[in-house]
Amino acid sequence: MLRQIEGSKAIAETVALCRPEVVCAYPISPQTHIIEAVGAMVKSGRLAQCEFINVESEFAAMSVAIGASATGARAYTATASQGLLFMLEAVFNASGLGLPIVMTLANRAIGAPINIWNDHSDAMAVRDAGWIQLFAETNQEAADLHVQAFRLAEELSVPVMVCMDGFILTHAVEGVDMLDQETVDAFLPPYEPRQVLDVDDPVSIGAMVGPEAFEEVRYLAYLRQRDALERIPEIAREFTQLTGRESGGLIRSYRTDDAEIIVVALGSVLGTIKDAVDIRRDAGERIGVVGITAFRPFPSEAVRAALAQARQVVVLEKSFSTGFGGVLSTDVAMSMRDLDFDLRTVIAGLGGRAITRRSLEDMLKRANDDELEPLTFLDLDHDAVERERERMRKVRRSGPSAENLLRDRAAFSSLPRGGGA
Amino acid sequence: MTRQPVHFYQVGSFAVGNRLLSADDRTVQSLRERTNSIDSGHRACQGCGEALGARYALDAAMRATNDRVVAVNATGCLEVFSTPYPETSWRIPWLHSLFGNAPAVATGVAAALRVKGKSDVRVVAQAGDGGTVDIGFGALSGMFERNDDVLFICYDNEGYMNTGVQRSAATPPAARTATTDAVGPEPGNVFGTGKDLPRIAMAHDIPYVATATVADLHDLERKVERAMELHGARYLHVLVPCPLGWGTASNDTIHVARLAKESGLFPVFEAENGTLTSVSTIRRRVPVEQYLLLQRRYGHLFGKNPRPDIVARIQAMADENIARYGLVDESTESTEVNA
């Protein structure tokens, strides 16, 4: 049933249809609406057979989920940004123990400076935590991915993180075709844990493993992620069969058939990119888009196949590795080993900075003209940066840059929003 | 306040068992068919009080629940010595997640059991003092405040033993650890204000809080049993001497725990819903020296450059406990016998 609904609400209701048994939550923007809604459903009895636990920290949230999952309950939680970092130790632990927890990550920048707006720094910080990470392009996909996530997690005993852009998706009200209980039940069987704390069949879960077996444990986890590369598209196909809707899968290509330049990106920005591409196509530029849904496991082969004929690949990322550059770019580059192509990294939308179609068009044009620098910061205010650099050169203790920049911005608010490069 | 009657059967009710005791009065540990929740072959040091305390507590919990106990364990000696791949010593379902999250993991286990309708299965979470009073403190307080149906047991050996005997918030003043060396004018750990977790737990008004030592098995078992009769958040703080960390002889583990109690340094009591309900009075009071002298971690207070001033401060702590809990009860001195 199509409904005009806030993204968070759509997620909450879909999660409820997945019959979670233990939901634990600790509030952080922009995840709050999701867990508030789930909590309300549990409290009202609409979501029966579910324990909703208000914990005292994200670390506890993930820990409660670990305990619940190890006891055979379907466990769910949601967080973002600082919250994800606060639970980080438990995030690794959940995957290490092979517990099929599903978590929504309402992507948000990581401070300092503290910032509640969207980017992908949080998801990227945990890309090696052993979780499956799926990125939603739309609220429809975000909702659908949660159903698939439970299925995938429980089949493989691997936790799954569904990443959706904070505010851009979580707080956007748009049309979402909501699943019904029957459909979800048909798709998602009850949780059959691979290992469980059972008084009638006791085991010790969470042993200390030394050098003699640790590498094997990790390799087995790697193999399970490889398995996921197969199961993700299969599950997506099944989902399509059941709902008639295409959601999930590994990657999605847009107008790449004859593309010389292909833009690669994650999440909701893909919509804007596609718009920009359409416009550039109209101008005769052969540009396409590849959206990556499964960031972990990284679908190297699918990416390589999709990008094989491109002359130039532009990876647009909402995060970056400060001392190096693109994060996703690295993965793309690895996937494209030995192929002859140019790789460009565009860092955009950090801390919620709007990524406008205009800026993207500009950027694509320059790409087409082979003018794009290997590493580009979209819409960077170069003057502000220069002023701060100057100040730092003069005064060793020039104060915190963030504050300085803000002050500059106020003083020079008439300045033009910087161009590319 | 209730007080345990002492039966007079040759060894009274002080020893582990006694062929003359009625079945009801026998400890779980005296039974041939006890669970041995933690099995032989574990790698605890010789004379480890924690290994002993864990078996005492969990076997008692097993009896109290008809063998329907699930345990969650924080990182620490107990976890490391019991489950090095490929060998586990646990005979009960057991889960180790992290150092600081055992209370929360246990909450999750309890929640899952509740939602699954397995109300007969009970949850015990356990951690060392570090996992309890330091890194797990927030999670523990959260579990208390939500009154989750978990019995949390702290095995207090007064330091981070697993990492090589560093100071924790439960390390007593003047004790030497790897991070509080016995040098300088104030050797060993500082005289802080202390972090008395049993009292902090009481301040949460949870259904049950108790302290115990490995030296009084009957008391410990009774407390576990009582804890299992109740639902909601319960806390048991057990003193478990660590031969390695305390520098005690491996055969002194129980002896030194006994002196901790008999000197007044470790008050043994229980409380329900935030109110003290009983104290174990001192049976044969000893000055703190007797306790301290057995432990190399206090060696710098004696010997060539003795520090009677510091010993006196420690004695004052014991005296304060005695006064606070009424640990010396003149009226029991002659009424101990209950033939």
Add this chain to the structure above:
Amino acid sequence: MDTPFAITLGVGTSRANHTGSWRVERPVYVDRLPPCNNACPAGENIQGWLFEAESGNYEAAWRILVHDNPMPAIMGRVCFHPCETACNRVQVDEAVGINAVERFLGDLAIEKGWQLPEPGRDTGKRILVVGAGPAGLSATYHLRLLGHQVRLVDSADRLGGMMRYGIPAYRLPRATLDAEIDRIVALGVEVVLNHVVHDIEEERRAGNFDAVFLAVGAQLGKRVNIPAGDSSKVIDAVTFLHQVAHDDPPLLGRRVVVYGGGDTAFDAARTARRLGATDAVIVYRRNRERMGASGEEVEQALGEGVSVRWLSTVNRFDAERIVLEKMRLNEDGFPEPTGEFEELDADALVLALGQDTDLSLLDHARDVTVHDGAVSVASSMMAGASGIFAGGDAVPAERTATVAVGHGKRGAHGIDDFVMGREPTEKQRHELATFDRLNTWYYADAPRTKRPELERIRRQTNFEEVIGGLSEENALFEARRCLSCGNCFECDNCFGVCPDNAVIKLGAGERYEFDYDFCKGCGICVKECPCGAIEMVPERI
């Protein structure tokens, strides 16, 4: 469960790790000799029978008791219980009332009619026992158990020796005495009474005996020369008590002075009180600390109105007046005269200055040595290579009934070895279970149960038994005060305190075993064993 590799492990897997290899010392269970057993002149296994009594298995307890001593009801009254002096519990609160429990068991056996064990299979050997006091009766009993035939001869007209003729009835009721003697005789003993043996060799030859046990006692009251008027009544204590026992008490008057400081002196004084003396005064040349009589006996006597003149000797006895000379102890503790005198009104003087033996029957015995009025014996009680054994007051030892009972047992075994042609065997003794071996924390503090004493007034006037027995409840309680020094009593401590579950409980009465596969040798079991029945020994590599 198909569990994930390495991170999830199955039950029981740690048993593959044999931590026993860490050990440098191993605990072993030992039996140590309890101090009571060690001190018991009759060689009783006191801790052993207390163990059964603690459980309420009174018959089993009694059987262990009579394995060594066939007269527990008697010993439970007259023994001066060195076991209690030695008892480790003294250092906790008070000694266990071993003697009282023994009496309880003895009395219960009489009441229930429990019988002694059957005599052993007949060996065809004939043994002559001379003297039917505690040594002779004990020897007779043990010889019968060993299967030897026994002729028991005594000069008196009834069996019992000093137990009948020396110990007043208020300390040992005759019914009790008779019951325990009868039980021995019932094992099949040829009893010859009113028979004085003049020549032991002659007697042995005539009866064709393979060996002889001599237990003639010390029946002659020592006399000293005390100047006394003709009308002054002077009698020795042995004769006095003998006559009382024979129901023919001499008339001593209202003021009786007893001279001496041993138990016999007190027996005489207390007996005099019961016969009507208003004053019974003991005169003793030393002070109280140096007196031979047992503290209990003194207490009771004082309670009954007997008084004592310490540091005094009897100088002379003029009619109705005794002159005492005061003494003082020199540096070595010996009494020395002071030259100061006192007077004391008296109707009679009873001399209780010790007893002598009459060993004239040995005059013709070839290889028997008599020294200082006592027969020299080996540890087997053998007095001469030809098969003469001796015991009781006739040999150099403390002169108590219990010592005599022990002699009887040892002599019987010595005779057994002798007549069966075996080398005498020395029994291996266990190491002593000293107090420092115990962990007394585990013993509940409990006061000793007092035997109810007859009201003092009653005991002044009749010969009823002074000290009552324990009720069953009290006997049980008292038995349970035993610390079981040096002997496992299955308190489960070792089983419970082992951090490695390396103690295997074998079940009731079977004790425990160490599982050396897992024992790390921490030694907690040793430290926490209440009774010191475990010991660490170095591991041999």
